[in-house]
Amino acid sequence: MNRSPRVDQILPSFGYYDAIGTDTRTIRDLIRAKGLKSDIFAEEGVLPGECRHLSEYTPFATRGNLLIHHFSVGSLVPYYLMGAGATKVTRYHNITPAKFFPYPHTSFAKSKCKQGRDQLPLVRDLSDCFWAASQYNADELEAHSFKNGAVLPLMRDYKKLLEIEPCKKTTEFLQKDKRKTLLFVGRVVPNKAHHDLLFLLKQYYDFVDNDARLICVGRPDPYYGGVLVKSLAAEYGMRTSFDKPYGLHSDFILTGAVNEHELASFYQHADVFVCLSDHEGFCVPLVEAMNFKIPILAHKAAAVPETLGEGGLLVDKNKPLETLQGLTKLLKDQDEIKKYGYLSSKRAKDFDWETLEAKFSSYLDSVLARI
């Protein structure tokens, strides 16, 4: 008897709003729209109606079904996969190198990342094909002898954020200070290099002008974000604001977690999006910033150049003068602001929902045909 296959997704930890969580939900909705049954299973982050516990996956782990394994950190999931007879696709989001967790407080995160790298050969043996979030990720997998791969950017409708009504309070606050706004969005963790952002701002104040402030949106890691970054800002003598209500004349604002209305406000009022990350597997905020037509300045590191493409100004990490000149250009030179705003919005079209949806459908169909 022929029956339509189930296409389920499995991941270590499900976060409703985070990049992987949104990717997972979007994929599930697309699969359901095709008339196939689909659910999300995770070890942590069970959410009624959205995500079921891993142990509930057992009845569906049979041949004839498809299982998408989101791989971004070491976990017990690969051992569960060993017992699953379903065809397996590895959705690789990249694993943050363990060197970015040097502090004793982060030894657990470090062990998880190391475990993830250790599990790569096991996952390779188990998976039938892979979908990497970027070519950078795909190259990494191919170096580990993974086969049958394709590049599929993180799935989400990036334009949806444009339709969300901005938060009135945040907008009012942002409008009160007439200085230019440098924005970065992402968790405050060592690999996102918030310390380099502060150094850049300090250099801008010392050598160029003081008409700018830095706003970092994202949940801080307790030690790096909660202690090191804050003490660096204090060392530079910056006026800081780490809690709501934000200080009106703050040079450096660390917002913590925000909702999507607040996030839309921050994007709307940003003058430059600055991404100095040392490691990114894809970098969703870059594409969000492109949709808001914000000029982008970024370091050439990991998957950032690939995601950014021609849509922004790329600078070398070890050339501080180049970075500062780039920032000055994007804040002061009207022609450059217009040019990079246009390039940014042009690049955003490469991540259109229709393009992503068509890509995903073709990849899914080709895998389903092989079951």
Place this chain on the structure above:
Amino acid sequence: MKDLDPSMEQGIIQKFREYKQKHPEFIFEDDPSDDWYTEISSVTVAKEMARETKIYLPVADSSHRKYLAPFIVESKRLLRKLARPFLKVLFVRQERMNDLTVSLAYGVASLEMRLMKLENRLKKEENLEPKPQS
């Protein structure tokens, strides 16, 4: 507004060097001696920190440290060295998949999860203990 002159390059590069020297905590380099398996133990980390900072830490004498911690470490070692390779051979190399072997795999995974939870509980208890006055 001050002009951004290329001659400032030396000044900025100098500042960049100073910043890197002053803040080694922001330099991230691979350490080949890292081993995630030993890193996970907070006892190891505490000992390392004590050695580096020369702070006296009391010798572990409570029963959970004496018996339970070595039990966790040994069990995890056995799972890692024996159970996982054994299951891998069964499933991947020999493709022997039946109810018994699948439930064995789930058993191994859940045992590992329980051990991890137990280890986290021990770590929490350790952190709650009063620190010695130096």
